[in-house]
Amino acid sequence: MIRVRFHGRGGHGMKTASRILGTAAFLEGFRVQDSPLYGAERRGAPITAFTRINDHPILERGIITIPDLVLVADETLLEDPLANPFLGLHAGSLLFINSPTSTQAMAEAVAARHPTPARILTGDLTALTLEKIGKAQALSATVGAAACKLAGVIGMGALEKATRKELEELGLPSPLIDRNLEAALLAFEQTPRVPLASAPPQPAPLQGLVVPVYQPPARGTPSVAAPGNIILRKTGGWRIFRPVIEYDKCNQCWICFVRCPEGAISLDEKEDPHIDYDHCKGCLICVEECPTKAVVKEREVHAW
Amino acid sequence: MAIEHAYKKLKEISLEEFILPGTSTCGGCGGLEALRLAHKVLGKNVVFVNAAGCFTLLALFPFSPFKGSWLYTTMASAPAGAQGIRDALDLLIARGALSIEEDLQVIVLAGDGASYDIGLASTSGAIYRNLDFWYFCYDNEAYGNTGVQMSSATPYAARTTTTPAAVLTPEGTELPKKDLFEIWRAHCPPYLATVSPRHPLDLARKFEKAKAFKGPKLFIAYSPCPTGWHYDPGQTPEIARLAVETGLWALKEAVHGEVAHTYIPKKLKSVEEYLQAQGRFAHLFHPVRQEAALRKIREAITQYWAPYLRTMQNAK
Amino acid sequence: MGPQREEMLTGNMAAAWGARLARAEYVPAYPITPQTEIVETLAQWFADGTMQGKFVTMDSEHSMLTAAGAAAATGVRVFTATSSQGLLYAFEVLYTVAGWRVPLVLVNVSRALASPITLEPDHNDVLAARDAGFLQIHCETCQEVLDSILMAYKIAEDPRVLLPVIVNLDGYYLSFTREPVAIPSAEEAAAFLPPYEPHHAFFKASRPLAQGIAVLGGFIYSYFRYQEQLAARNALAVHDEVAAEFARRFGRSYGPVEAYRLEDAEYALVMSNAFATKGKAAVDLFRQRGERVGLLRLRLLRPFPHEAVQAALRGKRAVAVLDQNLSVGQGGITYQEVAAALYHEPSRPLLLSCIGGLGGKEISAGEFEEVLELMKEAAATGQVPGPQLLYTEGEQTQMAHLLDIAGKEWG
Ligand SMILES: Cc1ncc(C[n+]2csc(CCOP(=O)(O)OP(=O)(O)O)c2C)c(N)n1
Ligand code: SF4
DSSP states (O other), rough: OOEEEEEETTTHHHHHHHHHHHHHHHHTTOEEEEEOOSSSOOOSHHHEEEEESSSSOOOOOOOOOOOEEEEEOOOGGGGGGOOOOTTTTTTTEEEEEOOOOOHHHHHHHHHHSOOOOSEEEEEEEHHHEEEEHTTTOOOOHHHHHHHHHHHHOHHHHHHHHHHHHHHHHTTTTHHHHHHHHHHHHHHHHHSOOOOOOOOOOOOOOOOOOOOOOOOOOOHHSSSSSSTTGGGGSSSSEEEEEEEEEOOTTOOOOOOOHHHHHTOOOOOOOOOOEOTEEEEEEEEHHHHHHHOOEEEEEEEEEOOO | OOOOOOOEEEEEEEEOOOSSSSSOOOOOOOHHHHHHHHHHHHHEEEEEEEOGGGGGSSBBTTBOOOOSEEEEOSOOOOHHHHHHHHHHHHHHHTTSSSSSOOEEEEEEEEEEEEIITTTHHHHHHHHHOOOOOOEEEOOOSBTTTOOBBBOTOOOOOOOOSSSOOSSSSSTTSSSSOOHHHHHHTTTOOEEEEEETTOOOOOOOHHHHHHHOOOOOOEEEEEOOOOHHHTTTTHHHHHHHHHHTTTSSSSSEEEEEEEEEEEEESSSSSOOOHHTTTTTGGGGTTTSOOOHHHHHHHHHHHHHHHHHHHHHHHHHH | OOEEEEEEHHHHHHHHHHHHTOOOOOOOOOOOOOTHHHHHHHHHHTTTTTTTTTEEEOOOOOHHHHHHHHHHHOOOOBBEEOOOHHHHHHHHHHHHHHHHHHOEEEEEEEEEOSSOOOOOOSHHHHHHHSSSSOOOOSSSHHHHHHHHHHHHHHHHSSSSTOEEEEEETTTTTTTOOEEEEEOOOOHHHHSOOOOOSSSOOOOOTSSSSEOOOOOOSSHHHHHHHHHHHHHHHHHHHHHHHHHHHHHHHHHOOOOOEESSSOOOOSSEEEEEHHHHHHHHHHHHHHHHTTTTTEEEEOOOEEOOOOOHHHHHHTOOOOOEEEESSSSSTOOOHHHHHHHHHTTTTTTOOOEEEEEEOOOEEEHHHHHHHHHHHHHHHHHHOOOOOEEEEEHHHHHHHHHHHHHHHHTHHHH
């Protein structure tokens, strides 16, 4: 069995990537499962998708905790505790990161910050996507193609058919599908073959079942008595672009503060705006709305 | 009650936040923007009574973004929940179990699907009973939380996941948007208004004005939804501006049933600019231009504004 | 024991008295036969100042139960009532308010469910709610209705429980039937049931609280849902304490089940609600001619009193569960629950299932005779037949005649 996990943000197309891999493997005659995992987030937050490929019926369901192949659509996700792409990586598995950084440099960075037994591979699928499709976020076809190559059991023909089918189902116009296909085939060619080894079956240690006890109602009932504690939850990791204020151009008009849906912009006593980067989701309304163009957008600095 | 704030300039808007950041709504959510602005006028002594929708996940165990209180009810019965809370607060205060300082303003928070469709009977009941409550409908013109299906608030010719633009239904949604404002107005509530997050002062003035009324205070907030309408999140204010300037979203209020427009565009902008900015209307332009559908949209706007524009002309 | 006057009351009036003596402060209502008399009475009492608080007619049972739950979540004592279609119309709200852990009392007047639409009772309505998180007390007499409502509040409001309760009575057979009911004095009732003062559910400016909050993640949901289970199981002991105090104060005692002439019985009927009276009459007839037959009446349906059921049926040769309900495709609902309770008994009785009284159909003395025959035959052969519908040859003939009149053809 090959277990593949995709990490992206909403809008990256990782569900579709997992389906391209799923359909391609299916066309190659395998038994396949693919599924996305949705959280509470409507859009922008980390999302995960899974594909399992086997030559006999699959006796697993749900999330993949011990993956053989992990594809990360955006390297900022490496640091995102909500995404946690390192979960369950083992010596036989491969961590593919979409990044312009070289494999060598990335491997060193990962080793320094988050040692993992898995092998590391990078590829700049964003550049390819930008060039062929024109939209940096539309990564489903290229990441799907890289996954097909790395899974090691899928041919170009199956990839092509699967990509077309999945994108048609999304209702993409055919010229756009053609461009996606071109990008996908290139991504397939560019991605090297790396042998994967499935994790050996894990022993299942006893988990220790509890005897549940009744808790006093002030504690044991589903309510929250800590108003505003959502501030503990960071949404800054959703950003692809970061709004940055150039204070010399700011004329303290309040517009960015008023328009920010999140309340992530506050004003100080001089009426200068300040962005709460822990929570700014990167919608860029402030960039669009600032009358003096004092808020500019910058590509999120890559952490790795 | 005296009007505390005139809201003549942006700088009168409260600096205090009542919904803290960290929620799971999409970046650029127009509904959240409208709610945040309204909350600034209402202050912190509120209890939201929520119907199922995107905003149900604003409060997600163990987190709450609110400085005030919250009760999620069901999709169809948030106004009934408001009734129960309002009545109970009144009873507790009347018998001295709760001091008047502990009182809360009760606010139904519901999407258009809940408001226009499944919860309409419950709302009608609450307005009929003259319940002293606020109703904040964030109208994103579809069932957003379930993935953007058509609701009766979806405008004619918008594409949703259940009204695809397809061979037999080239326009997508075939029916016009239900007129909830008029349905609510038929109940003659003391205060009823439409608002838009792009018009924060108009919005603030309306909430401020409504404070003077006891009974139902009802708001329909135009709520651009980047996820469901298919545009870049940064465009939310621009979409909202165009909705008003093209005459698609009328900013108005009704005091005891008497309607007044609070903003009348000097000249209506071409609606096509609005439609072209959103993926949900893209099929009206590509691969072929759907002239009949576009005409229908234009005519509906003209028909709506004709009496008011005429009054304006006469006034000149 | 305080002074209690007796009056002729219908089951519905007894329910209204229960709410009144409990000093229910808030009553959202919606009419439905055969429950309506309850809310009419309460409306009158609120209107003339007999009761203090607020009565409000809602726009549906769905709204009614939401308002009830929300008011309880704000901190007042709430009463409401419905029946049949109304209970099912409010179905999602049953789970919702139970999850809020609010101790309101809902009286359900049982009435069979459409289709075909009808007015007479069976218990599919109330049993549909059995998994919702409401406790359930099923009553046999008008007196028990009044008493159970008072007890229900005391159980529900106990911090070891904090779950809502349904008190059930049969439409027509109790709802419209008058019999003498002892009415406790307001003072005695107040001494038994102190005011409701919640520490877990309230709305006030000084202590913001987000109630009814969404959760994502099965382990969070499991925790809260299972707290309901633990609370409901706590209610077994709380019920017994409350019943003991009730007996001390008012002289009437109630168990989670009622054993009628069961001690030395070889055969037993298991029944609930008003038709249990008919079962008791049958038992008396059997006893007169020396047959050792008794009856077990299920009173507390939630939490289900497994041990009390085991103890009551231990050593019987055969037991017939008479279900006045039908789980289509399965059979009797309480049969399954009694069977589960008896499964681990070392020498469990043969357990027969009968379905009777659907849509209020009479269960005649002759049908009880048939049930006893079935039990004896099973005891003799050791074979338990499949579920038996209590439906007589005479009824069958009559039904055929009606089908002819209705122009219904064969084939
Ligand atoms: C009785 C019932 N039916 C259906 C649903 C599923 N549901 C949950 S949220 C939702 C969409 C709500 O749409 P809307 O009111 O427009 O709010 P939005 O999601 O757009 O915020 C639906 C249909 C439900 N929760 N309850
Ligand atoms: S789907 Fe639309 S309404 Fe819902 S949270 Fe996202 S932007 Fe807001």
